[in-house]
Amino acid sequence: MKKIIVAGAGHGGLSAAITLSKAGYSVTVIEKQKRQELGHDWCDSVYLPAFDMTDIDTPEDSAFTKFQPVCYISPSKAVRFAAPPRTDNKVRNIDRKYFINYLITAAEEAGAEIIFETEIAGAFTQGNSVKGVRLKNRETVIADLVIDAAGMDSPVRRSLPKGCKIQNDFTEDDLFNVYRAFFAKTEEKFTDPPYVLGLCHCWRKGMDWAITEEGYVDILIGNFGVLTQQDIDEALADYRKDYPYMSDEVLRGGCVSKIPVRKALPRFVCNGYAAVGDSAAMVEPLSGSGICLSIKAGKILGDAVIAAGDAALDTKALWKYEYEYFKKLGNSQMNPEIIKNMLKTLTAQDLDYFMQSGVIGVKELSGKAGGYSFADIMKKAKPLLKKPGLIPPLLKMLTKMSSVKKIKALLPEEYNEEKIFRWMTEYNKV
């Protein structure tokens, strides 16, 4: 029986562990934290139908709370765009501590062994093949496949030899530094709309939100690049002006974390190794959401391993996972990546102008843009005549978007180094 190690109890790794344990594989999850310490200390949104694409049962209704519809606000606060409210109630919030425990219990029930408080130091490799993991206590654990679910700072991915052709690190440019806290309310008041997402709030290069919930205000303050204590203090002071019922008392969270905000790594499999979740940057580049992509990717990976049967879990067998991931999920992140890159080149003042003049609207901000007609382009181009300096970044965005279809077509279904190289070269230009 093939032995599988899941490095880190990340969401995608646990999803794969459930699929593979149910199919009779010997699966061991090695997690550095204590069980009770796992999971972010807050709630996040998930899209319910994602569970139907995995072997994870959808948690009971009582596990979820209502997700408020997003309202985008420009840096000057002069313009607001409300995203169309979802009527299907399929995006819901879930407590992250509850959810990770739910996945762990499901993996245990499926037959996986979960070892807590054991830190992995890196990959154990022979040549360009991964043969297991090295633990911090200097032990080595051998396996037929290492599933890397250790998040964006994974020591396994970071220690892979260059010959594996997998990017070891994310660049600072790919990261969103973020503070998140739930603040108690001094009185039970609500603001309409409850969920306001501020772009370049306080004229910083970033994105913040304030969500008024029952009993607390959920605050997120994030920067593309360094986030200082002064940034956090200024944003909080501004929110206290807009939400006088928000107290100083932090009920949950109150820490700074990093989120990868980029399209998936162009390559995340090699002999004996497959990355899943944040470790492979499987997130929506505009929002940093990665839970649903991770659990779906875990199922795709599990299925690819099962399909390999008795064959070695080498790059060729695991390419099936990478191909299916891009076909079903990863390719659709290229347009949001292009929009994000364009937004990052704009100053807060430019962005304000784009939002006020309608060049950027709900479609662009929610990553649903693309397929522009000539008439759409002309409509968007008109306000730019007043600001010709902004035409090049917009044209660059539209040109890149028009190349997405061609790039998708280059992704080879079967493992072929030459074709993969050609595809990667174009994909990396996005």
Ligand SMILES: Cc1cc2nc3c(=O)[nH]c(=O)nc-3n(C[C@H](O)[C@H](O)[C@H](O)COP(=O)(O)OP(=O)(O)OC[C@H]3O[C@@H](n4cnc5c(N)ncnc54)[C@H](O)[C@@H]3O)c2cc1C
């Ligand atoms: C503020 C914030 C808000 C977010 N909001 C949303 C949202 O609304 N919706 C959404 O979908 N996503 C959201 N995300 C993103 C989401 O958290 C991630 O995309 C998702 O958790 C997938 O990450 P992962 O499971 O791959 O990795 P992680 O959650 O990082 O898990 C990695 C695991 O590996 C373990 N580990 C790490 N190193 C080692 C080691 N050396 N040895 C052993 N174990 C190790 C860690 O302890 C951890 O348990 C948010 C993230 C943040 C920070």
